[in-house]
């Protein structure tokens with residue numbers, strides 16, 4: 635049912651002349667879901683976002699956003715959306731406070747308390763003129779204007795760009811709170827690590843085509859991790875080399891190091907035959923998994939491009 639969907643893209647396609655922006659995109663984002671929209675530079679993320687908001691018109695296909703047709707119901711749709719553009723430009727001389735008041739009024743008024751709370755969390759000084767601000771501070775102004783009216787749908791194009799790690803964490807907390815309040819978040823990034831903490835699912839685009847849509851947990855299950863086990867006594871590497879999914883086994887006296895691709899269980903069962911003193915498992919490297927998507931879809935994408943398919 636489309637009413638449970640915040641975003642539905644059907645065969646959404648945009649060509650800039652002969653240059654493919656995005657082609658044949660089928661994608662849905664459930665109401666209340668956080669969707670990461672991932673891909674390298676030039677993959678088609680901004681094009682897709684601009685199509686969803688009717689800042690661009692599709693060459694083919696259609697989008698439904700919050701149950702509305704972006705073309706027919708643009709003004710109504712935009713009132714219910716918090717949008718952070720990828721390229722922020724603030725031409726005027728206004729202080730951040732004046733600019734945000736202006737945006738707030740355009741949306742029928744927002745709680746100023748909420749605006750100052752958001753600014754406080756992001757350590758943004760609202761009394762400063764926006765034009766003179768650093769890229770990071772401009773990004774914070776952009777984030778405050780996107781979140782301040784508590785929209786049903788947040789569409790954020792590279793939201794963490796220019797933010798330092800502490801502010802990135804604060805931003806992620808804002809996204810979690812938005813989801814807890816029932817809001818939907820569609821956010822693009824070219825770095826998986828930025829969205830994996832908060833996203834329910836990630837959609838991966840490459841070369842203007844959708845390469846994969848995955849739940850974040852299943853990316854984790856699939857991911858490769860490195861494991862180091864310290865035993866009470868020396869062990870033989872041969873015991874571990876034959877285990878399914880285990881590679882790069884090295885043993886140095888009582889310390890075993892290896893790479894596990896998939897389930898940890900066979901390794902744990904084998905290790906349990908000895909006295910285990912310590913076990914260290916590095917976080918699944920999702921960035922690796924993410925890159926492998928590009929790798930695996932590369933042939934298909936390039937073949938399609940070559941044939942003009």
Ligand SMILES: Nc1ncnc2c1ncn2[C@@H]1O[C@H](COP(=O)(O)OP(=O)(O)OP(=O)(O)O)[C@@H](O)[C@H]1O
Nearest residue numbers: 650653654655673674675676677678679680681682
């Ligand atoms: N106005 C335009 N005219 C011609 N080609 C364009 C235009 N805008 C985008 N493109 C091309 O469309 C493709 C997708 O670009 P898009 O900006 O959507 O990618 P992106 O994933 O958002 O990348 P980035 O992270 O670099 O912004 C690229 O090949 C880009 O060069």
